[in-house]
Amino acid sequence: IDGLKGELMYRGYDIAYLAENKTFIDVAYLLLNKELPNKKQYDEFKLELKKRSFIHEGMMKIFDAFPDKAHPMAILQAAVSALSAFYFDHLNMDKPEEYHEMAMRIIAKIPTIAAFSYRFSRGLPIIYPNLDRGFTENFLYMMRSYPYEHVNLRPIEVKALDTVFMLHADHEQNASTTTVRTVGSTHAHPYACIAAGIGALWGWAHGGANEGVIRQLEQIGSVENVDKYIARAKDKNDPFRLMGFGHRVYKNFDPRAKIIKKAADDVLHALGIDDPIFDIAKHLEKVALEDDYFKSRNLYPNVDFYSGIIYKALGMHLEMFTVLFAIGRLPGWIAQWKEMRQGGEPIGRPRQIYTGAKERAFVALDKR
Numbered sequence: 130i131d132g133l134k135g136e137l138m139y140r141g142y143d144i145a146y147l148a149e150n151k152t153f154i155d156v157a158y159l160l161l162n163k164e165l166p167n168k169k170q171y172d173e174f175k176l177e178l179k180k181r182s183f184i185h186e187g188m189m190k191i192f193d194a195f196p197d198k199a200h201p202m203a204i205l206q207a208a209v210s211a212l213s214a215f216y217f218d219h220l221n222m223d224k225p226e227e228y229h230e231m232a233m234r235i236i237a238k239i240p241t242i243a244a245f246s247y248r249f250s251r252g253l254p255i256i257y258p259n260l261d262r263g264f265t266e267n268f269l270y271m272m273r274s275y276p277y278e279h280v281n282l283r284p285i286e287v288k289a290l291d292t293v294f295m296l297h298a299d300h301e302q303n304a305s306t307t308t309v310r311t312v313g314s315t316h317a318h319p320y321a322c323i324a325a326g327i328g329a330l331w332g333w334a335h336g337g338a339n340e341g342v343i344r345q346l347e348q349i350g351s352v353e354n355v356d357k358y359i360a361r362a363k364d365k366n367d368p369f370r371l372m373g374f375g376h377r378v379y380k381n382f383d384p385r386a387k388i389i390k391k392a393a394d395d396v397l398h399a400l401g402i403d404d405p406i407f408d409i410a411k412h413l414e415k416v417a418l419e420d421d422y423f424k425s426r427n428l429y430p431n432v433d434f435y436s437g438i439i440y441k442a443l444g445m446h447l448e449m450f451t452v453l454f455a456i457g458r459l460p461g462w463i464a465q466w467k468e469m470r471q472g473g474e475p476i477g478r479p480r481q482i483y484t485g486a487k488e489r490a491f492v493a494l495d496k497r
């Protein structure tokens with residue numbers, strides 16, 4: 130990432146090139162193997178993922194144990210953690226095939242776990258993976274289909290979601306990736322590390338912002354109220370912040386936001402969606418981009434501002450938004466975990482600056 134230039138590259142390839150010309154499968158392969166796949170490698174990788182997309186039936190009891198309307202992020206985190214019990218391998222990092230198996234399993238199974246988390250949380254019948262469909266298409270199928278009922282998935286919907294997954298695939302030391310690496314530095318099971326990363330992703334300052342964006346647009350309610358909420362965002366006595374604006378590293382613009390804005394426009398147009406919430410989003414974006422408060426602090430819409438819009442256009446339930454981010458981020462988490470382990474990184478152990486009382490005398494209980 131070059132935050133000042135607003136640049137993002139995966140292993141030397143510009144994100145705009147990848148998003149335009151490649152698929153999430155290519156990007157996952159690139160992050161894991163350092164090179165883009167050729168045709169044969171692509172087909173094999175895709176097939177390997179398909180073969181591993183089912184999960185152990187014993188895991189159904191885990192989904193079943195959650196209460197109705199449980200947040201899918203809670204279910205996802207628990208289920209990914211449980212994967213380490215169902216697929217407990219003592220990894221030998223000197224053996225590439227062991228690492229490969231671990232990585233393929235979790236990339237293949239996470240969309241299935243994510244879709245099952247959603248179906249269980251809404252009391253909907255479970256739809257098993259369909260091996261005739263591609264990676265992203267199969268995920269949408271598991272989310273939307275009903276037993277014995279044909280589901281109509283439009284290529285533009287699959288492409289939009291695939292693009293969002295690609296844009297999320299890796300992003301240097303963000304909070305969740307740092308978490309994965311820190312937990313990994315203790316030599317914990319890799320799936321336990323990913324589960325920890327999912328926990329870090331959940332908060333609104335990180336991946337939870339995409340859910341926050343739509344909740345906030347609903348709260349704003351109409352284009353007429355936008356000015357009122359902009360004023361709240363600028364008021365230092367009000368904790369209100371515009372969700373989907375600002376970034377710790379990008380101080381010019383978020384290159385992912387540019388790409389995803391176009392994908393959002395395309396999808397809204399192609400699906401003929403006319404939802405007032407998108408008018409509010411467009412107006413909010415325009416007003417904020419012209420406002421001195423936002424301009425002087427380099428606060429631009431980030432990737433989560435538009436990803437929420439795409440997810441909503443695809444009919445995703447709000448609580449699934451951060452789960453979708455997790456599916457996209459997975460290849461990055463695994464590649465970073467591998468780099469950390471193979472590099473022999475020592476245990477993550479920051480020191481602290483203690484600012485409390487210095488050494489002091491003990492006072493007996495009856496004298497306190």
Ligand code: CMC
Binds near residue numbers: 333362370433
């Ligand atoms: N709305 C209003 N004011 C803001 C916002 C916002 N969204 N973001 C930052 N500011 C102000 C902040 O109050 C501060 O003002 P001042 O200098 O007067 O005190 C200034 O801008 C700098 O903010 P900061 O909190 O020091 O910036 P940061 O780099 O620590 O925070 C951030 C980055 C993303 C947490 C923050 O911009 C934010 O809370 N944004 C809203 C939540 C969001 O969209 N999160 C997704 C981030 S991108 C995807 C991801 O990482 O998952």
